[in-house]
Amino acid sequence: MSRATTTTTVRRIVFEAVHKGLGYGVLALGAITILTGMWQANGPIWMCVVVLGWWALLLLIAWFLQRLGLAMDSYRAIWGPCAPRPRRIDEGHSPGE
Secondary structure (H helix, E strand, C coil): CCHHHCEECHHHHHHHHHHHHHHHHHHHHHHHHHHHHHHHCCCCHHHHHHHHHHHHHHHHHHHHHHHHCCCCCHHHHHHCCCCCCCEEHHHCCCCCC
16 A cells, blocks of 8 residues: 555544644643742742743744744655645545545
């Protein structure tokens, strides 16, 4: 089966959803850990404000680059911009096509 005709299976879709969800959850837990650690160490309030501002700036830059089409997903990074992407089952294509 060539990459041009591969179809994303339900198992792969579930894996990607769970993987992305757990990844965002770990990021959130990491942020909470950093902030509670700063609180327990009696870090100054300005330090928390700067850290939150930095994270907000990073999210804003990521959103802006995504809007401009300059963000690169992992599939494109691995296979290049001209590689055919696997089709999803929900795009109306049968797995046998």
